[in-house]
Amino acid sequence: MVWRVVIFGSSLFFYGWWNWRFIILLLWAIGSNWLAGNNIHRCRLSGAQDGVRAWTSVAIASDLTLLGVFKYYDFFAVELSNLLGMGSALPLLELTLPVGISFFTFQAMSYVIDLRRGVVQPMKLLDFAVYLSFFPQLVAGPIVRASEMAPQISTRPDPRQVASGEAFHLILRGLFKKVVISSWLGSNLVDGVFADPQGHSSLDALFGVYGYAIQIYADFSGYTDIAIGCALLLGFRFPVNFDRPYGALSLRDFWRRWHITLSSWLRDYLYIPLGGNRGRTADMYRNVLITMLLGGLWHGSTWNFVVWGAIHGAALIVERSLPTGRLHPIIRWALTFHVVCFAWIFFRAESVSGAWDLVSVIAGFSADTQRLNAGVVLVVVAAIAVQFVTKSASARLVHWISRWPAMVHGIAFGIGLVAIDMMGPEGIAPFIYFQF
Amino acid sequence: MEKMTKTEADSKRDPTATNQGAPAGEVLLAGLVGLLIAIFLNSSVLLTDAKRLPDGSGRSIALAVWNPIESAGSFLGLTWPRAAGDRLLGRSEPEQPIALVRKPIETYTGSEKEEPVVLGVENEQDLKDRPKETLPESPTAQWTVDRPFELWVIGDSMVQFFGDILVSLAETSNSVEATSEPVLASGLSRPDYFDWPTRIAEIMTKHDPDAVVVIFGGNDAQNIKSADGTWLARFEDSWLDEYRRRIGTVMDLVTSDRNRILLWVAQPPMRRQGFDERMQLLNNLYRAEAADRERVQYVDLRGLFTDSSGEYARYLPDDEGKLVDVRLTDGVHLSHWGGEWLSALLLQELRKSPKIDQLWNR
Numbered sequence: 129m130v131w132r133v134v135i136f137g138s139s140l141f142f143y144g145w146w147n148w149r150f151i152i153l154l155l156w157a158i159g160s161n162w163l164a165g166n167n168i169h170r171c172r173l174s175g176a177q178d179g180v181r182a183w184t185s186v187a188i189a190s191d192l193t194l195l196g197v198f199k200y201y202d203f204f205a206v207e208l209s210n211l212l213g214m215g216s217a218l219p220l221l222e223l224t225l226p227v228g229i230s231f232f233t234f235q236a237m238s239y240v241i242d243l244r245r246g247v248v249q250p251m252k253l254l255d256f257a258v259y260l261s262f263f264p265q266l267v268a269g270p271i272v273r274a275s276e277m278a279p280q281i282s283t284r285p286d287p288r289q290v291a292s293g294e295a296f297h298l299i300l301r302g303l304f305k306k307v308v309i310s311s312w313l314g315s316n317l318v319d320g321v322f323a324d325p326q327g328h329s330s331l332d333a334l335f336g337v338y339g340y341a342i343q344i345y346a347d348f349s350g351y352t353d354i355a356i357g358c359a360l361l362l363g364f365r366f367p368v369n370f371d372r373p374y375g376a377l378s379l380r381d382f383w384r385r386w387h388i389t390l391s392s393w394l395r396d397y398l399y400i401p402l403g404g405n406r407g408r409t410a411d412m413y414r415n416v417l418i419t420m421l422l423g424g425l426w427h428g429s430t431w432n433f434v435v436w437g438a439i440h441g442a443a444l445i446v447e448r449s450l451p452t453g454r455l456h457p458i459i460r461w462a463l464t465f466h467v468v469c470f471a472w473i474f475f476r477a478e479s480v481s482g483a484w485d486l487v488s489v490i491a492g493f494s495a496d497t498q499r500l501n502a503g504v505v506l507v508v509v510a511a512i513a514v515q516f517v518t519k520s521a522s523a524r525l526v527h528w529i530s531r532w533p534a535m536v537h538g539i540a541f542g543i544g545l546v547a548i549d550m551m552g553p554e555g556i557a558p559f560i561y562f563q564f
Numbered sequence: 565m566e567k568m569t570k571t572e573a574d575s576k577r578d579p580t581a582t583n584q585g586a587p588a589g590e591v592l593l594a595g596l597v598g599l600l601i602a603i604f605l606n607s608s609v610l611l612t613d614a615k616r617l618p619d620g621s622g623r624s625i626a627l628a629v630w631n632p633i634e635s636a637g638s639f640l641g642l643t644w645p646r647a648a649g650d651r652l653l654g655r656s657e658p659e660q661p662i663a664l665v666r667k668p669i670e671t672y673t674g675s676e677k678e679e680p681v682v683l684g685v686e687n688e689q690d691l692k693d694r695p696k697e698t699l700p701e702s703p704t705a706q707w708t709v710d711r712p713f714e715l716w717v718i719g720d721s722m723v724q725f726f727g728d729i730l731v732s733l734a735e736t737s738n739s740v741e742a743t744s745e746p747v748l749a750s751g752l753s754r755p756d757y758f759d760w761p762t763r764i765a766e767i768m769t770k771h772d773p774d775a776v777v778v779i780f781g782g783n784d785a786q787n788i789k790s791a792d793g794t795w796l797a798r799f800e801d802s803w804l805d806e807y808r809r810r811i812g813t814v815m816d817l818v819t820s821d822r823n824r825i826l827l828w829v830a831q832p833p834m835r836r837q838g839f840d841e842r843m844q845l846l847n848n849l850y851r852a853e854a855a856d857r858e859r860v861q862y863v864d865l866r867g868l869f870t871d872s873s874g875e876y877a878r879y880l881p882d883d884e885g886k887l888v889d890v891r892l893t894d895g896v897h898l899s900h901w902g903g904e905w906l907s908a909l910l911l912q913e914l915r916k917s918p919k920i921d922q923l924w925n926r
Contacts, residue, residue, distance in 0.1 A: 206879055206887045222878045225893055289585030292594060323728035327735065361591065478900030534586035538594025542601030549606060550649045
C-alpha cells in the first residue's frame with residue numbers, strides 16, 4: 129500500500145512540476161476511467177450488454193473529449209473557418225497542450241476496452257492511479273497496457289532482485305542518444321536544412337533528411353530507454369518500444385519495430401475493430417489507410433502529420449498489392465528506408481509546402497555541400513549500421529554488464545553521466561515526443 | 565499448490581530478464597555513489613551553471629550548494645578529468661580577447677533628456693521621436709556578387725524562429741550574404757552567460773556587415789550585476805540606467821564605426837500579461853535609445869502580432885483572410901508563419917533605403 133502511495137504521489141509531483149493545473153486533468157482521467165471500468169465489469173458479469181456498451185462509450189467519449197479540447201479543437205476550428213471563409217468566427221481556445229495527454233488517454237482507453245473484452249480484471253483505484261500516472265512513462269510513453277502493468281502493480285516488486293546493470297545501461301544509452309546524437313544532429317545538420325531548404329544543395333538536403341531519421345529515432349528511443357531503465361530500478365518492466373526499426377525490410381516490418389506500443393495499440397483497438405484483414409481487399413486497404421491517417425493525427429493537429437500518416441498508409445497498401453517480397457533484401461531495405469525518410473520530411477517540416485520545397489531541392493540533384501563533413505557522414509552511417517547489430521549481441525552485452533557488482537554499475541553510471549554531459553552541446557532541446 | 569515459491573513467482577513475472585538482480589539497498593547505494601562521483605567530477609561545470617542563474621534565492625541556494633562541493637572537488641583533484649575532456653573537445657578554449665573600440669557611452673540621466681526612463685504601455689505614444697520613415701543611405705551603393713551586401717541577424721532564441729527565414733529571403737538577391745546567429749537564453753542582462761557586446765564587436769571587426777538585425781529582451785527582465793559587482797534589482801532606477809547603457813553600447817558598437825544600418829526588433833506581444841508588460845517596458849527603452857540614433861531603426865511588432873482588438877493572438881488572418889498560427893504554444897516564440905511575417909516586415913524595412921532596395925530589383 130505505502131509504496132503505491134509513494135509512487136503515485138511522486139508521479140503527481142513530477143507531472144505538477146511542469147504545470148500543477150494539469151494534475152486535475154490526470155486525476156479526471158484516472159477517476160472517470162476507473163469508475164467506468166468498474167461499471168463495465170459489473171454490467172459484464174450481470175450480462176447487461178447495453179450497460180457495457182454505454183459505460184465504454186462514456187469512458188471513451190470522456191477521453192476523446194480531453195484530447196479533442198486540448199489537442200484538436202483549434203485545428204478543426206481554424207480549418208473550418210478557413211474553409212467557410214468565416215475569418216475567426218469560431219472561438220479559438222488557444223490552450224496549452226498538456227504534456228503526455230496523448231499517452232495517458234490512450235492507456236486509459238485500452239483499459240476500459242480490455243475490460244469490455246474481458247481481457248483484464250478491474251484494478252483497485254490506487255493501482256489504476258499508479259498505472260495511469262507512473263512517472264517514467266507518463267509524458268512520452270511507452271503506452272503500457274493494463275494487462276502488462278496490473279500484475280506488476282498488484283504485487284510489491286521484489287527488493288532483492290533489482291536489475292541494476294540493465295537499468296543503468298539503458299539510462300546511459302538513452303541519455304547518450306538524446307544528449308549527444310539527437311542534439312548534435314539537430315544543431316549541426318537537421319535544423320538548418322529544414323529551416324532553409326532552398327539555401328542547401330540536394331546532397332545537404334538529402335543528408336538533412338537522413339539526419340532527421342536518425343535524430344527522431346535517437347530522441348524517442350532514447351527517452352524510452354531512460355523510461356524503461358528508471359522503471360527497472362523500481363522493479364517494473366515495460367514492453368520494448370523500438371527494435372532497430374531502420375533495419376526493416378518492409379513497411380509492415382518497420383511498424384513492428386517502430387513505436388511498437390503505439391502501432392500495436394492502433395492494431396488492436398482501431399485496425400482490427402475496423403475489420404482488419406477480414407473482408408474484401410478494398411476494405412482492408414481502407415482500414416489500413418484510416419488507421420495510418422488517425423495514427424498520423426495522434427501525433428499532432430497539423431496537416432503535416434496527416435500527410436505523414438497518408439504516406440505510410442498508401443505505401444503499406446502498395447507494398448501489400450505488389451510482390452515486393454521477391455526483391456533482393458538490399459533493395460527492399462533501401463526502398464523501405466527511403467519511403468520512411470520521405471514521410472519524415474512531412475513530419476519534420478514546418479508546413480506541407482515547406483516539405484515540398486525540401487523534396488524539390490533533393491530532386492534538383494546538386495552535389496555541392498555546405499553542411500556535410502566527415503563527422504556528419506560518420507554519425508549518420510554509424511547510426512544506420514547499428515540497426516543491424518543482432519538482438520543476441522545486445523543481449524550478450526547486457527548480460528555481461530549485469531554480472532558486474534552493483535557498485536561497479538553505480539561508478540560506471542557516474543562516470544558515464546559526466547562523459548555524456550561533456551560530449552553534449554550546451555542547451556538541450558526538449559524531447560521531440562513531449563509535444564505529442 | 566496455491567503458493568508458488570518466490571523463485572517461481574519471479575520467473576513467471578519477469579521471463580525476459582537477462583540479469584542477476586542485486587538487492588535494492590545495494591543498488592540505491594551504488595546509484596548514490598555514482599551520482600556523488602558525477603557531482604564531484606562535474607562540480608566546476610555545475611558551479612558555472614549556478615552562477616548563470618538569475619539573481620535570487622534559487623541562485624543563492626545553488627551557489628551555497630555548489631561552491632563548497634567545487635572547492636572540495638578541486639582540492640581533491642577531481643575536476644581535472646572534466647577540464648581535460650573539455651580541452652580535448654576544444655570546449656574550454658578561452659575567447660580571444662577582442663580589441664573593443666567602443667565609443668564612450670554617456671550614462672543616461674533622466675533629468676538631462678526630459679524623458680521618462682520607463683514609460684507605461686499606455687504612454688508609449690508619448691515618445692518624442694517616431695520611427696524613421698526611411699533609412700538613411702548606406703555609403704556603399706554598389707554591392708555585387710563579389711562584394712555582397714552583408715546582413716547579420718543576432719539575438720536570443722527568437723532569432724531561431726525567423727533568422728534562417730530572413731536569411732533565405734534576403735539571399736534571393738545574389739548580391740546579398742546573410743548570417744543568422746541565435747544564442748539561446750542570452751540577452752544583455754547577463755554577459756557572464758553570453759557577452760553579446762564582445763561578440764558583436766567581433767562580428768563588426770571580422771565581417772564588417774552592412775546591416776544588422778538585433779532582438780533582445782526575452783531573458784533580460786532579471787537582476788543584473790553592475791561593474792562593481794553589486795546586483796541591481798530589476799526595473800529599479802539603477803537597473804534602468806545600466807540596462808539603457810548596455811542597449812546604447814550595442815547600438816553604438818554596430819553603428820558608430822561605420823554607417824551601418826541597425827534594425828532593433830521589439831519584443832512581440834506575449835500571452836501572459838505580466839511577461840507582456842515587462843517586455844513592453846523593455847521595448848520602451850529600446851525605442852527611446854533608438855530615437856537618439858540616426859542609423860538605428862526600432863521595429864515595433866505590436867501591430868503585426870495583435871488581433872483587431874490589439875490583444876495577443878496565436879491565430880491571425882493572413883493577406884487572404886485565412887487564419888494562420890503565428891505563435892508557438894508557449895505564447896512567447898514565433899511559429900514558422902510568424903517568422904515569415906516578421907522576415908517580410910524586416911526586409912521591407914531594409915528596402916526603405918532606395919539603394920538597398922535595388923538589391924532585390926535587379
